[in-house]
Amino acid sequence: MKLSFQRDRNSVAIVPSRTEFPPLSGAEIAGVVVGQKVGGDFFHFLRANRCRVVFGLLDVAGRHEENQKIVEVARQTFQELGKERFGYEEVNEADAMMEFCLELNLSIRRAADGVRSCAAFLGCYNEELGTICYANAGHTPGLLRDPSGITELPATGLPLGLFSASTYEAPTAALQQGASLLLVSRGVVEAAHKKEEFGLERVKQHFSGAPQDNANQIATRILDAVQEFLHTPPDHNDVTALALVRASAARSVTMPA
Numbered sequence: 001m002k003l004s005f006q007r008d009r010n011s012v013a014i015v016p017s018r019t020e021f022p023p024l025s026g027a028e029i030a031g032v033v034v035g036q037k038v039g040g041d042f043f044h045f046l047r048a049n050r051c052r053v054v055f056g057l058l059d060v061a062g063r064h065e066e067n068q069k070i071v072e073v074a075r076q077t078f079q080e081l082g083k084e085r086f087g088y089e090e091v092n093e094a095d096a097m098m099e100f101c102l103e104l105n106l107s108i109r110r111a112a113d114g115v116r117s118c119a120a121f122l123g124c125y126n127e128e129l130g131t132i133c134y135a136n137a138g139h140t141p142g143l144l145r146d147p148s149g150i151t152e153l154p155a156t157g158l159p160l161g162l163f164s165a166s167t168y169e170a171p172t173a174a175l176q177q178g179a180s181l182l183l184v185s186r187g188v189v190e191a192a193h194k195k196e197e198f199g200l201e202r203v204k205q206h207f208s209g210a211p212q213d214n215a216n217q218i219a220t221r222i223l224d225a226v227q228e229f230l231h232t233p234p235d236h237n238d239v240t241a242l243a244l245v246r247a248s249a250a251r252s253v254t255m256p257a
Contacts, residue, residue: 021045024053025127026247027175030215031057033240034223040067040118041185041238044078048086048124052093054078054100056122057139057183057242060108060161070161073111074118077104086124093124093133097170101135101160108161118160121153121183123244130175130246135168140189141200143207146179150204153181178248180215182207184222185240191226198229218243 021029031043040060047053058074060067081103085096101122108118121142123134136142138159141152157168175181184203191198206225210218219241226239 024125025051026130027125027127027245028215028247029053029055029125029242029244030219031240031242032216032219032223033238034227040064040071041187041240042071042075043183043240043242044075044082046079046082048083049089051126051128052086053125053127054082054086054123055125055242055244056120057185057240058118058120058122058160059139059185059238061117061119067116070108070111070116070118074104074108074160077107093126094170094172097122097124097133097135098168101137101157101168101170102166105137105160105162105166106164109164112161116161119186120160123181125175125244130177131172132175132181132244133170133172135170137168140184140186143182143184143204144173144175144179145182145207146176150207175244175246177246178212180212180218180243180245182218182222183242185238187239188222188226188241191230191239193230198226202229213245213248215243215245218245 029045040062043057045053045055056078060070060074081100085100108116119139120137121139123132125132134153135157136153136155137157138155141154144151144153153173156171158166188203189198189200203222206222210221222241223239
């Protein structure tokens with residue numbers, strides 16, 4: 001999955017770069033990134049079978065020029081094992097997610113020839129059930145928005161790449177019709193202006209006011225808010241957002257076979 005970056009010729013702002021994701025049944029997913037690539041952020045998505053899609057936002061520690069081998073290995077492992085672990089119709093998603101995390105963890109350690117921290121939020125969205133089985137490996141909390149408000153999905157384990165025997169819990173969250181999930185990188189939360197960080201609470205505030213039914217607009221709204229807060233294009237870290245929206249009953253459609 002290739003990300004590109006563009007600078008708006010008429011302003012100092014960085015134009016968000018978007019990646020096209022394959023269609024989902026009754027839902028949509030979008031990833032957006034702004035700024036020059038300086039760290040180890042990447043998001044990935046794959047269809048495991050007719051009703052499961054696996055997605056993730058990962059952040060390999062270190063500068064872009066020093067962690068590219070590890071990022072590529074993690075991306076390749078994600079692609080190869082995601083479908084293998086979640087492809088069976090009768091698979092236990094929690095068990096599959098824990099195994100998926102363990103194998104990603106080991107592949108990162110091998111590529112780094114030792115320890116290399118990689119915060120990650122990994123999820124498996126079940127289109128038939130409208131559920132997300134997830135593991136948060138030391139990542140910023142996922143944010144789940146539904147009519148009751150915004151709920152944090154906190155860490156369920158340590159970052160990948162630290163210990164060979166790490167364990168990860170894999171709970172399941174229900175995504176009601178019209179609900180949405182937002183993931184943001186550490187670069188969003190830690191974006192600072194005059195020693196004040198953007199912070200998770202600002203992310204929640206802007207998420208609350210974002211469109212209900214458009215994943216791309218949700219992710220873009222958050223990153224636009226970060227740029228406005230900084231008053232300058234971000235260059236401190238990768239600034240990335242990933243959003244997953246389950247369509248409301250009125251908009252729910254079935255993906256063509």
